[in-house]
Amino acid sequence: MTYSLLVMKFGGTNMGDAGAIRHSASLAGRSIKEGIKVVVVVSAMAGVTNGLLSLADAAQSGDIARANDEIAAMRTRHFSAAQELGAAPDSETVREIREMHETLRQAVYGVYLLRELTPRSRDLIVAFGERLSAPLMSLALEQQGLRAKHLTGGEAGILTDTHFGNARPTAHTYERVKDRLTGVMSAGVTPVVAGFMGETERGVVTTLGRGGTDFTATIIGKALGADEVWAWKDVDGVMSADPRVVKDARNIEVLSYGEVMELAYFGAKVLHPLAVTPLQDSQIPLRLKNSTDPDFAGTLVHADTANEPGRPVKAVTAIRSVSLINVQGAGVLGVPEVVASVFTAIARENITLLMVSQSSSMSNVSLAVPSTDAERALRALREGITGELKVEEQPGVAVLAIVGSGMRGQRGVSAKMFTALAQSDVNVLMISQGSSELNISVAIDGAAVDTATAAVHQAFNLGQAVAAD
Template sequence: MSQINQAPQLLVMKFGGTNMQDADAIRHSASLVARSLNEGVKVVVVVSAMSGVTNGLLGIAEAAEKGDIALANDQIAALRTRHFTAAQLLGAAPDAPTVRELRELLETLRQAVYGVYLLRELTPRSRDLIVAFGERLSAPLMALALTLTESGQRAHHLTGGQAGIVTDNQFGNARPLPSTAARIRDRLTGLLDAGVTPVIAGFMGETEKGAITTLGRGGTDFSATIVGAALHASEVWAWKDVDGVMSADPRSVPGAQNIAQLSYGEVMELAYFGAKVLHPLAVTPLQDAGIPLRVKSAADPEFPGTLVTTDPHTDSVHPVKAVTAIKGVSIINVSGAGILGVPDVVADLFAALARENITLLMVSQSSSMSNVSLVILSSDEERTLAALGRPMGGRQLRLDVQPEVAVLAIVGAGMRGTKGVSAKLFSALAAADINILMISQGSSELNISLAIEGQDVALATRSVHSAFGLDAPVTAN
């Protein structure tokens, strides 16, 4: 049951990398938490790594694997300076517990990286161990900042595993196990009842044997909603450096507007098709309980941002709410005499890709069943070709690659049953002289997606955004 109209009793607040990037940003984020605490609301905080740190840690791991330990150590030293400086500016003395803990964490990181260097092997498990240090280093800083606010809050920081997030063994893209919710309640309820604010390192969990796992890029959103669902939170607030979920990427579309309200399904479609505001699975833990998610701007905390609930609040004037795009994708065309009229070919293709954990963005099969087109991330191209290049059931398939493609998608629950949406989409693209390579529409009618030349994506997004009247604010009813 939705709790929108009730005064919040428990909030889960997630802070992204730009809201944790330095001492000033951390101090401001802590003040946002303290404001709710001072109003008598219990808060659980979930934090990302400082901006840029996750990519930096990946670079460190890759340098070690290649044998460049000097570069890896230099980058670890830069991380040490950045985090120690933040601790100092927040008010920690050189021998403070927070500083000692940061020192110990950085030494553990150095040892893990040195192990990769000695073996010249970076496994998914060791990569997760290394990249999770970003959040493990930022959580103590947020806990420190909370204790140093004017109201002097009590805080205790934990890793994702310590907070109760237990996952499967899919390193790099782990999923929580059913036992997670009970473990989270067991680990956090006592702290909350004692008036202590838990600060959780997002993006990470641990296996049942205690190995650190990560939830995929942007996984701190997912961490926050997992915790929110487990604790039956009033709402989950995702603090960002934008006003909320936008009708398009404002870097490509200057007229992009904040969307006041979205459904869980709409948000998942937007996230899946390239909108980087939320992790694609972030809302899934909240759906069954009907717990709202708010995407809010840390720079303008009074602005309501975007509310995500069960109700999509459709608008007959705006059946489409947003236009989004995925760049850097490729089309793999699968053909050959062995594919014609054979019903199990597509199943074999999907099974081969599933074994390699390759995500399909779009799929299309010709009516003659003589070829199948698959849209994948360009970063997965080499693995896809290797997986599909092996004979399947004695059939040798022909594989043709079309690189430098983009997927454009329009999203909105109001498209369901509304006539003329596809016509308006295609007319806008034709007027901009943009060629369509593939088309797909889900049976839910929440989105229409199509593949276009990568070089056309910015023009296509602007043209479609304007055609559907999204340059004017889209408001909730």
């Protein structure tokens, strides 16, 4: 295929140090030198996002010394990378990095003084990871003789709502992005956009949620009408299971938008769960490629995929560290207001629901939530629901899911999954299947998740290529 415009996203591993950044720049540069217009979207350097979250928490707890030590270490890391990439001590890149770290230090000191870390201030702090890596990618491209300009998400035109920590683009975003980036590219300059972040109408920094750099890339892809969006990873695209758990996991050549969304939602660390949504209306393909093997096709994600004969399931994936929240009692029985109050309480706290199940007697509602949100969920439910109801947590759970559009109307898929789990002595705590028939998910004991994943992967022969007819 001949390309005229590509959006390329580089994740944290591909921005890990000067060598990784230089290699990533060479991948973008290869296409630019072929006459293809490229927009580069970058994540923070590997580990920086977690470091920023950690130092923000340290400041909130009053440990400003630890916070300042981490900022100093981060500053040294970015300065070293800039130097290795060819920046002079008095260069614009070094000056920018120094100024950004000083602004970061001031923001963190404000958290320390107030002993308060709001979602808004957390977004401001954590977005520095991408803001600091974008100048390094621009520098690496310039070292290849290419013209580049780095921009924050807001400068690139990404306008969001005020849902800090999990912001969503507004309807005006796409026109803004098109206007701003088209102008840069028409001057023969490659835009380098800091991923993961945007801004509100008032210019306040927001973030798009963990993995949000994927989302940034696809927003830009839709805005510009890109031929494809390429997400560069350190694996061969999307795998049939986590290769660290299942040794014969294999690359999946083609997935539909719906399939990859299900995989992302149920724990496969391949994409932000909403990343494909901007592409669906425009039918723009997304390709996940391996930066260490750039000529490998990777996984192509587009509208519809032909199912492999005899392969109703394409992948098995799992979410670890899950808690089940059980709401039970006679007060639930046949009272719609009680069920409504359960979901209202959860929504008010912005807690992600991984699975929902209600007993046929209607006397029990079970919710699967990330364990990190369990305490908030319990508190919200105990304060927000009416009636004499018990709210209890069952920790140490995992959610296992099989995904594949070929499951639609296919008999025996559930039976095969449950047989594999039973034969591996894995107890099922909760079951969920949507009417779309794209996935079947079960809650199981977290200690059994690796055994269960391998057993289900083997039961559907996902490690073997299907022989052609």
